[in-house]
Amino acid sequence: MxxxxxxxxxxxxxxxxxxxxxxxxxxxxxxxxxxxxxxxxxxxxxxxxxxxxxxxxxxxxxxxxxxxxxxxxxxxxxxxxxxxxxxxxxxxxxxxxxxxxxxxxxxxxxxxxxxxxxxxxxxxxxxxxxxxxxxxxxxxxxxxxxxxxxxxxxxxxxxxxxxxxxxxxxxxxxxxxxxxxxxxxxxxxxxxxxxxxxxxxxxxxxxxxxxxxxxxxxxxxxxxxxxxxxxxxYPVKAKKQPKPSKFSNALLIKNTAGEILWLQRPDNGIWGGLWSLPLEFVEKISGKVAVKAVIKDTIKNTDNNTDNKLSAATGNQTLEVASNEKVYETEFTTAEQIINEWLAKNQLIAKSVTKSLLDDAPIKHSLTHFHWYLTPQSVTLNAKQTTDITEALQAGDININWLNADDAQATLGLPRAMVKILE
CATH class of the missing domain: 1.10.340.30 (Hypothetical protein; domain 2)
Structure with a gap:
């Protein structure tokens, strides 16, 4: 031979x-x-x-x-x-x-x-x-x-x-x-x-x-x-295309005891089955940062165009809502949609991002196919609000936990990005 x-x-x-x-x-x-x-x-x-x-x-x-x-x-x-x-x-x-x-x-x-x-x-x-x-x-x-x-x-x-x-x-x-x-x-x-x-x-x-x-x-x-x-x-390998970047606010939703709301991610997709903070996806556009919050009750009463403005309850900054960007809607889990709608109804939207771009976001987490920039945003709820959001999520058959940072790290399966935020 x-x-x-x-x-x-x-x-x-x-x-x-x-x-x-x-x-x-x-x-x-x-x-x-x-x-x-x-x-x-x-x-x-x-x-x-x-x-x-x-x-x-x-x-x-x-x-x-x-x-x-x-x-x-x-x-x-x-x-x-x-x-x-x-x-x-x-x-x-x-x-x-x-x-x-x-x-x-x-x-x-x-x-x-x-x-x-x-x-x-x-x-x-x-x-x-x-x-x-x-x-x-x-x-x-x-x-x-x-x-x-x-x-x-x-x-x-x-x-x-x-x-x-x-x-x-x-x-x-x-x-x-x-x-x-x-x-x-x-x-x-x-x-x-x-x-x-x-x-x-x-x-x-x-x-x-x-x-x-x-x-x-x-x-x-x-x-x-x-x-x-x-x-x-050697080995010869085609030059990789630069990884795209995604931008998110990581919502630290706390109750009066200082416990944080944790969501179990769906089995499919990123971090399947692990526990995560609710995420609010952000779109980089022409010099501003637009938060695609899927706030249906707010948007449906405004003109249906990309110039919609939504005032943040915690400041005078405005967030540009890109209501026609379907790609961002697919990023949200059902739980995150429920949370964003609930926060909007109760005028508890997290602080708007004041930077024009999130390149300097405090936490960069690289995954296989993209870089993820995560900006922690904190919201504290009173007792009634804590009960209301818990019931809203449970009605949607969402697995949730209220745990402080130490207990969450000790008892939940957290992706490394969440640990970075807690640290």
């Missing part, structure tokens, strides 16, 4: 032995989820760690992994846990869809175990679990079951694109296919779990994004990028 790769057969055959020899001496052998030193591997531990490690560094994951294992030592424990408990354990780790899939996946795995008496034993079986893609499934097969499995995650792609000087855009399917073919060619049939861990360690500790430690690398002699002095040119 003709060799379709850029290296010689000798280079390809010697890749795994060189890497494993390096890993034995220099690799990490004390991570709590590693299974290569046991004869009875635990796929639950590997699955949990692999989900947590997606787009997240080991140092960040370690305390979260320890908390999960203390509270949910088995997949049955995780499956039986309430979502709020799982969310509270995950809060701050980011990419919250992973937590949703983890909880759903635990329930799926419990069903598989109840039916078959064991965890899935095939790649397809693992890929059928929510949130498990080909690389995660390969890692579980290799490291969690000590069977043959191939991984091709971000660390592996970086090592391979440099070693083989693969100059295709790694976001394109053709390059992905090429990388998987090379990963499969290099992964030994025996010790594929050890090889997978070694490849991840190589990418995490030596073949890093910037300043790779090439002089310590066991693959430097035939690394094509190193030979060309172009290590940091």
């Amino acid at each position: 003709q060799n379709s790769f850029k290296h010689s057969i000798r280079d390809l055959h010697s890749f795994a032995p060189r890497l494993l020899a390096w890993f034995e001496i220099n690799g990490r052998h004390d991570l709590p989820w590693q299974q290569h030193q046991t004869d009875t591997p635990n796929p639950y531990i590997v699955w949990l760690s692999e989900v947590m490690l997606q787009q997240t560094q080991v140092t960040t994951v370690l305390p979260y992994f320890a908390r999960f294992m203390a509270s949910f030592p088995t997949v049955q424990d995780l499956a039986a846990a309430e979502w709020d408990t799982v969310a509270e354990h995950w809060a701050g780790l980011g990419y919250y869809a992973r937590a949703r899939n983890l909880h759903k996946g635990a329930k799926q795995l419990v069903e598989v175990i109840a039916e078959t008496g064991e965890y899935p034993t095939t790649l397809a079986g693992w890929e059928a679990i929510s949130g498990v893609g080909p690389s995660t499934a390969g890692a579980i097969m290799a490291m969690g079951l000590h069977r043959y499995g191939v991984i091709c995650d971000g660390n592996v792609k970086r090592v391979l694109t440099r070693w083989a000087a693969i100059d295709g855009d790694i976001t394109k399917s053709a390059t992905t296919k090429e990388l998987w073919a090379l990963a499969e060619r290099l992964t030994p049939r025996e010790q594929s779990g050890l090889f997978a861990q070694a490849m991840m360690d190589m990418g995490a500790t030596l073949c890093t994004r910037s300043k790779p430690a090439c002089l310590l690398c066991p693959l430097q002699d035939d690394c094509l990028a190193h030979a060309q002095g172009r290590e940091t040119d």
Whole structure:
């Protein structure tokens, strides 16, 4: 069979032995989820760690992994846990869809175990679990079951694109296919779990994004990028478009006891299932800031145009309401619409923003697809108002909590952005 790769057969055959020899001496052998030193591997531990490690560094994951294992030592424990408990354990780790899939996946795995008496034993079986893609499934097969499995995650792609000087855009399917073919060619049939861990360690500790430690690398002699002095040119990735920005007021609605109103976010969308302050989305327009408050009772009595003005109850500033901007209406949850309408009726609209743009908003929080600028706004309610807004939200079947800042952080699953506001 003709060799379709850029290296010689000798280079390809010697890749795994060189890497494993390096890993034995220099690799990490004390991570709590590693299974290569046991004869009875635990796929639950590997699955949990692999989900947590997606787009997240080991140092960040370690305390979260320890908390999960203390509270949910088995997949049955995780499956039986309430979502709020799982969310509270995950809060701050980011990419919250992973937590949703983890909880759903635990329930799926419990069903598989109840039916078959064991965890899935095939790649397809693992890929059928929510949130498990080909690389995660390969890692579980290799490291969690000590069977043959191939991984091709971000660390592996970086090592391979440099070693083989693969100059295709790694976001394109053709390059992905090429990388998987090379990963499969290099992964030994025996010790594929050890090889997978070694490849991840190589990418995490030596073949890093910037300043790779090439002089310590066991693959430097035939690394094509190193030979060309172009290590940091790989992997090739299309230049990202600048992230758009969104702007919001985060409403600290307090009762007379100093407790703050918290809303549970819908399952779908940003921060699904976590707890958040009510948000009031803001639109940047020609030198002013317009708050799209969805205040229907106020707007319906005014002319239907973009020049509508709404005086803030707490000052003489005016807010320009862009009533024809449908995009901002879709940003609001039902709970936030109820709150904004209720505040308008009771003339308790938060202070208007006096800056022309919110570039200097006190809190910047970056998510995958956009930057979020959050400006805290405080409103204090009397006892009757607290009862009224609570009843209005409960009538809308909204999950709410009145808790002070410390209790909220201790008992609710809060996204990191909310913690930033409290801090």
